[in-house]
Amino acid sequence: MTTLTDPPKEQFRLSMLLYDTRYRSATIQVIAMIGFMLLAAWLISNTAQNLAALGKPIDFGFFSEPASYDINQRLLDYSSRDTHLRAALIGLLNTLVVAVLGCITATVLGVIIGVLRLSNNWIVARLMTIYVEGFRNVPVLLWIVFIMAILIETLPAPSAFRGDNATASMVLGDSVAVTNRGVYVPEPLFSNSLGNIHLFGESSLRFDISLDLMAVLVVLGAGIWVSNFIRKRADRIQEQTGDRPVTWWQRVAVIVLPTGLLLVLLGFHLGYPELKGFNFSGGTHLRNSLIALWLALSLYTAAFIAEIVRAGIMAISKGQTEAASALGLRSNKIMSLVILPQALRVIIPPLISNYLNLTKNSSLAIAVGYMDITGTLGGITMNQTGRELETILLLMLVYLTISLSISAVMNWYNESVKLKER
Amino acid sequence: MKKSVLLGALTVAGLAAGAAAAGTIDDVKARGKLNCGVTTGLVGFAAPDSNGEWKGFDVALCRAVAAAVLGDGNAVEFVPTTGKTRFTALASGEVDMLARNTTWTFSRDVDLKFEFVGVNYYDGQGFMVPKALGVSSAKELDGATVCIQTGTTTELNLADFFRANNISYEPVPIETNAEAQQQYLAGACDVYTTDASGLAATRATFEAPGDHVLLPEIISKEPLGPLVRHGDNEWADVVRWTLNALISAEEYGITSANIDEMSAGTNNPEINRILGTEGTLGEMLGLDNQWAMRAIKVGGNFGEVFAQNIGESTPIGLARGLNAQWTEGGLLYSPPFR
Ligand SMILES: N[C@@H](CCC(=O)N[C@@H](CS)C(=O)NCC(=O)O)C(=O)O
Numbered sequence: 191m192t193t194l195t196d197p198p199k200e201q202f203r204l205s206m207l208l209y210d211t212r213y214r215s216a217t218i219q220v221i222a223m224i225g226f227m228l229l230a231a232w233l234i235s236n237t238a239q240n241l242a243a244l245g246k247p248i249d250f251g252f253f254s255e256p257a258s259y260d261i262n263q264r265l266l267d268y269s270s271r272d273t274h275l276r277a278a279l280i281g282l283l284n285t286l287v288v289a290v291l292g293c294i295t296a297t298v299l300g301v302i303i304g305v306l307r308l309s310n311n312w313i314v315a316r317l318m319t320i321y322v323e324g325f326r327n328v329p330v331l332l333w334i335v336f337i338m339a340i341l342i343e344t345l346p347a348p349s350a351f352r353g354d355n356a357t358a359s360m361v362l363g364d365s366v367a368v369t370n371r372g373v374y375v376p377e378p379l380f381s382n383s384l385g386n387i388h389l390f391g392e393s394s395l396r397f398d399i400s401l402d403l404m405a406v407l408v409v410l411g412a413g414i415w416v417s418n419f420i421r422k423r424a425d426r427i428q429e430q431t432g433d434r435p436v437t438w439w440q441r442v443a444v445i446v447l448p449t450g451l452l453l454v455l456l457g458f459h460l461g462y463p464e465l466k467g468f469n470f471s472g473g474t475h476l477r478n479s480l481i482a483l484w485l486a487l488s489l490y491t492a493a494f495i496a497e498i499v500r501a502g503i504m505a506i507s508k509g510q511t512e513a514a515s516a517l518g519l520r521s522n523k524i525m526s527l528v529i530l531p532q533a534l535r536v537i538i539p540p541l542i543s544n545y546l547n548l549t550k551n552s553s554l555a556i557a558v559g560y561m562d563i564t565g566t567l568g569g570i571t572m573n574q575t576g577r578e579l580e581t582i583l584l585l586m587l588v589y590l591t592i593s594l595s596i597s598a599v600m601n602w603y604n605e606s607v608k609l610k611e612r
Numbered sequence: 613m614k615k616s617v618l619l620g621a622l623t624v625a626g627l628a629a630g631a632a633a634a635g636t637i638d639d640v641k642a643r644g645k646l647n648c649g650v651t652t653g654l655v656g657f658a659a660p661d662s663n664g665e666w667k668g669f670d671v672a673l674c675r676a677v678a679a680a681v682l683g684d685g686n687a688v689e690f691v692p693t694t695g696k697t698r699f700t701a702l703a704s705g706e707v708d709m710l711a712r713n714t715t716w717t718f719s720r721d722v723d724l725k726f727e728f729v730g731v732n733y734y735d736g737q738g739f740m741v742p743k744a745l746g747v748s749s750a751k752e753l754d755g756a757t758v759c760i761q762t763g764t765t766t767e768l769n770l771a772d773f774f775r776a777n778n779i780s781y782e783p784v785p786i787e788t789n790a791e792a793q794q795q796y797l798a799g800a801c802d803v804y805t806t807d808a809s810g811l812a813a814t815r816a817t818f819e820a821p822g823d824h825v826l827l828p829e830i831i832s833k834e835p836l837g838p839l840v841r842h843g844d845n846e847w848a849d850v851v852r853w854t855l856n857a858l859i860s861a862e863e864y865g866i867t868s869a870n871i872d873e874m875s876a877g878t879n880n881p882e883i884n885r886i887l888g889t890e891g892t893l894g895e896m897l898g899l900d901n902q903w904a905m906r907a908i909k910v911g912g913n914f915g916e917v918f919a920q921n922i923g924e925s926t927p928i929g930l931a932r933g934l935n936a937q938w939t940e941g942g943l944l945y946s947p948p949f950r
Contacts, residue, residue, distance in 0.1 A: 244703070244725050245842070258768045260783045270771035339794075347799030349745075370800045371757055371782075467755040468802050469782065478800070479784075556762075559785040565762070570785075573696050573763035576724035578703070 241579065252575040253278075254394075259570050261561045263477055266397050274571045276394040281566030282588060288483050288562065289549040289592070295488035296548060297541075300495025305525075307500050318496070325493035331554050333490055338482035338558040345370040345478075351465050360463075367463050367470050372477040374463035374470040381457030402456055409452050413445035420444070479560035483552065491548045498540045502533035534607050542600040546593045553589070563588055636708050636840070636847035637681065637898055645687050648674035649707035652692040652788045656813040656921050656928040657713055666690045669921040670711040673732060673838055673855065676907040677709065680854045680899060685910035694787050696763030699724060702841060709851055711838045713807060715765045725842040729852035732837050732914075734934040734943050736830035737769050738808035740815060743823050745802060750829040754779035759792045759801035761785075766806050769832040789814060807834050809922065809930060816927040850897055857886055857904035859946040861913035863937050868912040875905050885949045893949060914944065 207217045241247055257277040260270050265283045268276055307318035325333070346358035348369050360367045367374040384401035420437050428434040463473030506529050514524040555562040556569055564585065572581040640646050650658035650670055658668040666674075666688075675685035691707050698714065701707050703725070714720075715735075716728040741747050750773070760767050762785040774781050784801050786792040793814055796804040804811065808830060815821045838855060840848050861867070864883050866874055875887040884890035888901030897903065911917045918935065922928045936942025 243843075246725055258771060260767075260771045260774075260781075262783050262785075270768075270775060342795060342798045342800045349799065370798060371784075468753075469755055469757060471755070556785075556787065559762075559787075561785065565785065569696060570762055570767065573699065574719075574768070576699060576703070576719075578700055 237579070246576070248580060249577070250580055252571070252577055252580075255575070257571065258574070261566065263480065263561060273394045274567075274575065277571060278563060278567040278584075279395065281561055281563035284560065284566075285549075285552055285555075285562040285564075286592070288480060288487065288552050288555070288560065291484050292487040292491065292548050292552065293545050295484070296491035296495055296544070299488060299492035301499050303492060303496035304499025304503070307496060308503060322493045322496050325490050326497075330486060330490040330551050331557060333486040334482055334554055334557055337486050338478065341478040341482055342370050347371070348465060348469050351470075365460070365462050367465075367473075369470070370478065371469065372475055372479075372481060374473040374475050376460040376462050377472070377474040379459055379461045381459065382455065384456070405452060405456070406449065409448050410445070413448055416444045417441040477560070479555070479558040482558050483555055483560050487548050487551055490551075491544055494544050494547075495541065498537050498544070499533070502535075502537035503529055505536045506532050531607070535604075538600065538604045538607065542597055542604075545596050545600065549592055549596065550589060636844050637850060640681055640708055644682060645689050646674065646678040646682065646709070647689045647691055647707045648677070649691050649693045649698055649701050649710040649712055650674065651712050652694055652790065654713065654789050654810060654813050655817050656926065657809070658690070658711070667921070669733070669917060670713065670838075672911040672917040672921065673711045673858075674709070675910045676858060677851055677854045679906040679910045680857075680903040681850060683906060685906075694763065695761045696787065698763075699726070702726065702839065705841075708847070709838055709840045713810060713836050714839060715807075715834045716837050716839075717765060720839075726839045727842045727844075727848045728837050728839045729848050730837050730855045731835040731943075732855060733809060733835075735807045735809045735834040735836050737766055737805060737832040737834060738811050738830055739827040740796075740804045740811045740824055741802060741827060742799075743825050747827065750827045750831065751777055751779070753781060753803060755781065756802040757782040757784060757800070758803045758805055759784045759786055759796050760805055761789065761792060762787060764806070765832065765834065770805055773831045793817070807836065809836075812930055813922065813928050816929070821927075846898055850899065853897060853949075854904070854907045856946040856949070857907050858914040858917065859937075859944050860886060860949060861904075861908045862915040862944075863939065863946065866908060866913055868909060868916060871905060871909055875902075882949055891950075 207213050238248075253275040254273050256271050257274045258270050259277070261268055261277060261280050263284055264280045265287065266276075266280060268280050303318050303321060306314050307322065309315045309318075345368060348367075348371060350356060350358040351360065351367065351369070358369075365376050380402045384405060386398035386400055388396065388398050390396040417440075420441050424435055424437045461472045463470040463475075466472075510528055510532070511524055514528045515521075519527065552562060553564040553568075556565045559565075567581050567588075568585045572578055575581075648671075650666065650668075653659040654668070656668055658666060658670045661667045671690065674688050674690065678688045679685040691701060693701050693707070693710070693712060698710055698712055699720070702710050711732075713733075713735075716731065720726055721728055739750050739753070741753075747753065753774075758770065758781050760770055760783055767783070767785070770781075770783070784795060786795060789806075789810065792804055792806075795801055797818070804814070806814075808826065811826055815824050815826075818824065838851055840851055860882075864880065864886070866883060866886070871887070874883060875889060877889045878884060881890055885893055887905045888894055888903070892901065894901035894903045911920070915937075918930075918932065919925060922930045924931060932940075932942060934943050936944065938945040
């Protein structure tokens with residue numbers, strides 16, 4: 191006869207933390223955690239003590255002091271009497287401008303180059319390979335400086351446009367001036383302007399919203415909405431009757447007519463650049479620092495995006511193309527309806543990281559004197575106030591926030607194009 | 613238990629950190645080399661010559677300090693810094709001193725925690741324009757594009773000057789003098805503004821210096837001088853009195869030609885104290901008694917250094933002006949050696 195006994199209750203011993211596989215990994219993690227926290231605490235206390243020894247405790251008070259320096263490219267009003275906080279804000283907007291412009295241009299270029307690189311035309315495919323290898327393998331800083339040097343050295347100075355024997359002239363019906371200080375293009379103006387809404391009073395974060403722009407956007411949006419509505423109705427009629435009513439002219443009209451009417455009412459016209467004194471005035475001035483940075487970042491990133499696009503397309507099996515053509519689709523339809531939608535799923539995640547890279551690379555702006563946030567907050571402000579730690583920490587926080595926002599938006603987009611398994 | 617170990621470790625780390633802040637003179641002696649922050653290249657003030665050897669007015673001061681402390685004017689590691697990087701380089705200990713066309717201002721002295729030990733060049737901010745522009749006064753520069761170096765007092769003076777005169781301008785921020793020169797010569801800016809001495813030095817390197825003029829306005833005071841970290845008074849004293857030794861040497865007629873003869877002893881006690889044949893000034897500084905003699909010997913006295921690098925016989929051609937001895941109507945005035 192046997193008796194069933196409980197298995198002997200194990201006594202917990204300290205050595206088991208190390209020798210018992212059930213506890214070992216937890217032990218190691220706890221030790222690593224303590225080690226990490228010690229290191230972090232040491233770094234922080236060391237920094238704090240060093241700053242105290244220097245007599246420079248952490249202090250963000252400088253933000254409300256006048257910045258005292260001027261910034262050439264500013265999307266909001268700014269003068270040298272404004273605070274360092276506002277200078278940082280102006281810089282932040284400049285960073286965002288070049289990042290957005292760069293991401294858009296890089297994507298367009300990248301997709302075209304990626305697709306062309308798979309072209310059956312030998313020359314085109316080879317040329318695209320050269321492009322990709324050329325841009326991918328040279329540091330972007332060199333491209334930025336190189337493009338800037340070309341702009342400065344080869345284009346005419348504004349003085350070359352002056353006088354009777356001018357050596358340079360404006361292009362596109364005297365509306366655009368291409369100079370070595372940048373490109374001056376016509377600017378939109380409204381003679382019956384609705385004015386601006388001014389927000390945040392006199393504070394450092396004040397800004398104006400143009401009512402003209404808002405009105406145009408609202409009317410344009412409404413037009414697009416109505417146009418979509420007409421399309422959906424046409425779809426319904428087609429489903430019911432098999433005939434699709436001709437609606438393209440209605441759809442164009444509801445977008446163009448109200449917007450056009452509004453523009454006329456607002457007295458829309460273009461302000462042309464004009465040579466006055468030392469420089470062109472009027473029009474919008476795209477500074478050569480912006481152009482050089484924008485071009486270099488887009489060309490460089492486009493090379494990476496092209497590779498991603500190519501990989502994405504090649505990841506779609508050939509059977510898909512063959513099946514689509516067996517159904518009678520033509521080759522550009524195959525690309526846009528069958529291949530690209532599937533390829534997008536492969537393309538988007540690495541695309542996100544390229545957008546992030548482009549944004550972070552934009553901090554090389556100071557090489558050409560583009561006043562982004564690294565140039566204002568992390569450059570002149572840091573230098574004039576001597577607040578290295580504070581400004582760099584803030585700068586890191588700003589880039590982190592921008593990057594996380596881009597990731598969030600792109601991840602959301604990725605979710606929406608992802609293969610929906612049912 | 614655990615807590616006290618942690619705190620103990622932190623205190624030790626903190627102490628180690630605090631100790632590193634002082635004692636630059638011992639660091640320099642132990643290293644056998646002086647780390648001196650200079651410009652990235654401004655001929656006449658600090659620039660490598662064709663043999664890669666650093667030469668210039670500010671360089672001479674670095675060499676004098678190295679000679680005083682280490683006995684060798686060549687025991688210097690020159691660290692090129694831009695207007696923007698210089699203060700971080702000094703504060704972080706990457707360099708022991710800066711001799712880099714740096715203006716002594718209240719906030720740099722007090723808020724940025726540096727110690728200016730004197731002035732080696734009294735300057736002011738000027739403007740340079742191509743002659744062809746036909747401009748004769750800075751007040752006519754409304755709407756002009758102006759090249760400036762970022763991280764300088766220049767930037768701030770410029771904003772103030774244009775605002776006070778109610779005229780507008782387009783600033784083009786640039787990191788180094790070389791890039792500014794390139795943009796200015798290509799016509800990407802109409803005007804280049806910086807310290808008048810820097811303008812003269814820059815213009816001297818142009819192919820056709822005569823095509824460019826300096827406008828008459830001097831819009832600021834720019835006392836340029838060497839600086840060290842705040843809080844290390846022994847080291848500040850060494851740099852301060854090395855500069856004073858060069859200035860006094862000119863005042864008392866000690867030159868590189870007669871210094872050997874004079875260091876045998878003269879009947880002027882002040883000269884004897886400088887050259888170490890009388891008194892123990894060197895020991896008080898933590899050096900030996902020949903420190904000043906060696907400092908003067910490397911490049912000569914202040915006047916010789918000035919004449920060799922930026923004076924009227926050089927292409928830069930700066931007159932002594934404010935930088936003459938007080939006895940000759942200038943501002944150079946060394947406190948007495950006693
Ligand atoms: N004195 C001013 C300006 C100093 C400055 O940047 N000077 C220029 C020209 S005088 C220079 O040394 N440039 C040399 C370089 O780019 O490294 C200051 O201290 O802020």
